[in-house]
Amino acid sequence: MREKPRKLQLPEKLRWNHNAWYRRWLLRQLPSRARSALDVGCGLGELARELKATGVVTGEVTAIDASARMIERASATGAGVRWIHGDVFTHDLGRYDVVTAEASLHHLPLREGLTRLAGLVGPGGTLVVVGLYMTATPADRAMEVVTLPANALVGLAKALRGGEQPHDPEMPVVMHAPTLAEIRAAAREILPGARVRRRLFWRYSMVWHAPQVL
Secondary structure: OOOOOOOOOOOHHHOOOHHHHOHHHHHHOOOOOEEEEEEEOOOOOHHHHHHHHOOOEEEEEEEEEOOHHHHHHHHOOOOOEEEEEOOOOOOOOOOEEEEEEEOOHHHOOHHHHHHHHHHHEEEEEEEEEEEEOEOOOHHHHHHHHHHHHHHHHHHHHHHHOOOOOOOOOOOOOOOOOOEHHHHHHHHHHHOOOOEEEEEOOOEEEEEEEOOOOO
């Protein structure tokens, strides 16, 4: 019998931005000097701004989010990025050298979301996902033997430096995410050759390189 996924709940004082922890790693997975990029579920736009500011993307960076408020706030501080308020499933988007999804895939139906993301990647392009998975198996709980104390140490270190806002109160929160097994199964089906890795802090990473000819 499949075990019921558990909700992730952390003490308030130990909460910090787990997504930003993997930002540098995410940027290293991208091809140098990509001509175009799309950030899906951009939120306040931190990743989209970094894609532009670091020079990883030489052309246009596009960022889309379903929340009008998030786009309003992101666009107020994000010069050089094309901000779109819209539904990634229905909005008329092209294909891009780089597509990123940082803590946004679990807001979408998994298989439909992966299929849509894959369709937005141009020939030879790269898709990078950093997402949340739900603790559900003995292997997941074994990982928490490392994750929980590491989370506490990082949280305390950040608190000593003045603390860190873990999550903007206006951003949507989804407490039900796919299990790692579900994510891997969907990736095998939809994105052949994708690399899915379990990460610390209840995160996983996924990197997929589209064929040169789609």
